[in-house]
Amino acid sequence: MAGRHKEFDEETALSAATEVFWTQGYDAASMEDLLTAMNINKGSMYNTFGSKRDLFVRVLDRFFKYAQHDMTAKFEAFDNPLDGVREIFRQVTRPADPKDHAKGCFLVNTLGEMCGMDEELATMARNKLLDVEGIYLKYLRKGVKNGQIRKEASPELMAKFLLNMWNGMSISRRMYSRKALEELVEMQLQLLKP
Amino acid sequence: MAGRHKEFDEETALSAATEVFWTQGYDAASMEDLLTAMNINKGSMYNTFGSKRDLFVRVLDRFFKYAQHDMTAKFEAFDNPLDGVREIFRQVTRPADPKDHAKGCFLVNTLGEMCGMDEELATMARNKLLDVEGIYLKYLRKGVKNGQIRKEASPELMAKFLLNMWNGMSISRRMYSRKALEELVEMQLQLLKP
DNA sequence: TTAATTTTGTACTATTTGGTCAAATATTGG
DNA sequence: CCAATATTTGACCAAATAGTACAAAATTAA
Numbered sequence: 001m002a003g004r005h006k007e008f009d010e011e012t013a014l015s016a017a018t019e020v021f022w023t024q025g026y027d028a029a030s031m032e033d034l035l036t037a038m039n040i041n042k043g044s045m046y047n048t049f050g051s052k053r054d055l056f057v058r059v060l061d062r063f064f065k066y067a068q069h070d071m072t073a074k075f076e077a078f079d080n081p082l083d084g085v086r087e088i089f090r091q092v093t094r095p096a097d098p099k100d101h102a103k104g105c106f107l108v109n110t111l112g113e114m115c116g117m118d119e120e121l122a123t124m125a126r127n128k129l130l131d132v133e134g135i136y137l138k139y140l141r142k143g144v145k146n147g148q149i150r151k152e153a154s155p156e157l158m159a160k161f162l163l164n165m166w167n168g169m170s171i172s173r174r175m176y177s178r179k180a181l182e183e184l185v186e187m188q189l190q191l192l193k194p
Numbered sequence: 195m196a197g198r199h200k201e202f203d204e205e206t207a208l209s210a211a212t213e214v215f216w217t218q219g220y221d222a223a224s225m226e227d228l229l230t231a232m233n234i235n236k237g238s239m240y241n242t243f244g245s246k247r248d249l250f251v252r253v254l255d256r257f258f259k260y261a262q263h264d265m266t267a268k269f270e271a272f273d274n275p276l277d278g279v280r281e282i283f284r285q286v287t288r289p290a291d292p293k294d295h296a297k298g299c300f301l302v303n304t305l306g307e308m309c310g311m312d313e314e315l316a317t318m319a320r321n322k323l324l325d326v327e328g329i330y331l332k333y334l335r336k337g338v339k340n341g342q343i344r345k346e347a348s349p350e351l352m353a354k355f356l357l358n359m360w361n362g363m364s365i366s367r368r369m370y371s372r373k374a375l376e377e378l379v380e381m382q383l384q385l386l387k388p
Numbered sequence: 389t390t391a392a393t394t395t396t397g398t399a400c401t402a403t404t405t406g407g408t409c410a411a412a413t414a415t416t417g418g
Numbered sequence: 419c420c421a422a423t424a425t426t427t428g429a430c431c432a433a434a435t436a437g438t439a440c441a442a443a444a445t446t447a448a
Contacts, residue, residue, distance in 0.1 A: 002416040003424025023310055028221055031406060041427055042407080048425090052406065102310035108365055112306050115368045116217055116296035126369045157377055160370065164378055168362025171302055174309045175320045176354065183351055184358055191385060199446070201395065225436060235396055236437085242394095246436065 010048065013038040018059045022106045025113050026056055026121070057124065063106050064128045071135050081143035082192060085136075085162065086185070092169045093181045105170040107132075133163045140192070150194040158192055204242065207232040212253045216300045219307050220250055220315070251318065257300050258322045265329050275337035276386060279330075279356065280379070286363045287375045299364040301326075327357045334386070344388040352386055 016037040020029045031052060035045060049055040075084035095101060103109075107125050114122035137159035143149035149158070165188050173181060210231040214223045225246060229239060243249040269278035289295060297303075301319050308316035331353035337343030343352070359382050367375060 002422055004414040004416095004426075006425065007414095025307065025311075027219075028311060030404075032404085041425095043409085043426060043428080046407070099310075104306065104309070109306060111368055112298065112303060112365060113219065115298070116293075117219075117222060122368070129369060153381065157374075157381060160366075160374055160378055161381055164362040164366045164382075165358070166362075167365035168358040168360075171305060171361035171364070172354075172358045174305055174316070175323060180351075180354055184354055187347065187351060187355055187385065188358075188382075191381065199394075201445095224434080226434090237397085237439095238395060240437070 006044075006048070008038070008040050008044065013040060013048075014059055014062050017055055018063055018106070021056060021059055022063075022103050022109070025109060027113065053121075056121070060106075060110065060121075060124055060128070064131070067107075067128075068131065068135070071132065075135070075139045080146075080148045081139040082148060082189060084139060085189065085192070089166075089169065089185045092166075092173050093178055093185060095173075101173045104174065105166065108167055108170040129163060129167075132166070133159050136162045143192075147194060149192050153191070161188075161191060200238075200242070202232075202234050202238065207234060207242075208253055208256050211249055212257055212300070215250060215253055216257075216297050216303070219303060221307065247315075250315070254300075254304065254315075254318055254322070258325070261301075262325065262329070265326065269329070269333045274340075274342045275333040276342060276383060278333060279383065279386070283360075283363065283379045286360075286367050287372055287379060289367075295367045298368065299360065302361055302364040323357060323361075326360070327353050330356045337386075341388060343386050347385070355382075355385060 016039070017034050020033050020037045024033065031042070031045075034052070034055070035042060038045065040048075045055070049058060071088060074087045075081060078084045078087065091100075107129050110125035111122055111129065114125060116122075137155055140149055140155040140158050140162075144151055144155055149155070165185075169181065169184070172184065176184070210233070211228055214227050214231045218227065225236070225239075228246070228249070229236060232239065234242075239249070243252060265282060268281045269275060272278045272281065285294075301323050304319035305316055305323065308319060310316075331349055334343055334349040334352050334356075338345055338349055343349070359379075363375065363378070366378065370378070
């Protein structure tokens with residue numbers, strides 16, 4: 001196949017774009033911000049990704065793919081799903097970078113920004129969050145079978161509860177101390193214990 | 195004092211502006227959108243409110259004032275604070291207009307949009323949400339005294355828990371059915387019962 | 389009446405927005 | 419080397435943005 005080679009790495013560029021969309025949101029992120037972060041030219045961007053919106057969809061999909069793997073890995077690393085949940089919520093209570101508190105959850109942010117504005121993007125974010133709920137459900141069911149999770153509440157409802165907790169913490173992390181967030185997690189996890 | 199009187203009612207105009215900011219967010223709401231909704235001219239707006247940002251601050255303050263009154267009234271209408279909380283969360287599970295689901299909570303939206311972008315506005319929203327937490331705290335304490343709320347957890351933590359629940363539901367309402375939302379509320383309220 | 393004040397509407401600025409395009413550059417197969 | 423193909427580059431564009439300016443009409447209190 002003839003033609004000049006791509007000089008930049010798509011993955012690297014998408015990763016940089018993720019950071020910009022994540023911290024600023026879709027609308028507030030300008031093409032200039034994005035191109036500077038991605039370190040490519042306008043032409044390259046439009047040639048490769050199509051449009052700002054298309055780029056966002058790519059970023060969203062890629063983000064979710066990694067999040068999915070990460071979540072599953074964390075659940076698989078523990079015998080007890082409660083420990084998996086704790087590990088997952090450590091991203092909230094003890095983020096790698098304290099600046100992550102302001103960023104919140106990318107999917108939650110997107111659902112919040114797009115709902116009522118761009119229903120298509122909102123639905124993408126919503127469906128991904130529902131997939132997250134699905135992961136919770138899978139490991140909760142396993143936990144119920146092993147007697148690690150209470151049998152009295154339905155796993156379906158408990159999964160929704162965990163997602164609601166995640167949604168809430170995505171906002172609450174912008175207002176509470178680490179200690180308060182940790183207490184909050186531990187308090188709510190009581191609802192899952194047998 | 196001489197001079198022509200204002201033709202429009204500031205309260206009415208602010209109410210219209212609230213709707214626009216609430217559904218679209220601060221950034222996405224254009225002056226054109228706002229002026230059309232408020233039904234006044236550019237000159238009148240800038241003369242009365244100063245700037246888009248100043249208008250937003252007025253809208254935010256006014257919104258919170260009403261929310262505060264509303265919450266307090268709901269708590270006061272019931273002997274048991276648990277019923278007060280249920281009534282407050284009916285705004286989420288059974289909103290007056292189903293379109294309110296897409297709108298979420300104005301304060302939560304603002305904290306989400308502004309955190310990391312405009313720290314001053316973010317702090318305004320955050321402080322108002324912390325005031326909401328304060329209201330929860332007041333009535334939880336009363337409930338503890340009356341044996342309606344469990345004594346084992348600290349009222350401070352339970353208040354934070356309620357706010358976290360609110361934050362979460364402000365997102366979750368954009369993805370779940372009424373029935374699921376109601377089950378979610380009732381499940382989580384278990385944590386407050388004695 | 390006069391001075392003060394608001395409303396209305398239009399025109400304007402200056403900046404930023406997402407997006408386009410053509411020319412230059414690099415790569416490959418024939 | 420040549421022709422075809424693909425990417426890079428930066429200039430360019432039309433639309434929208436918040437905000438300003440202003441003049442003329444309207445209303446009011448003193």
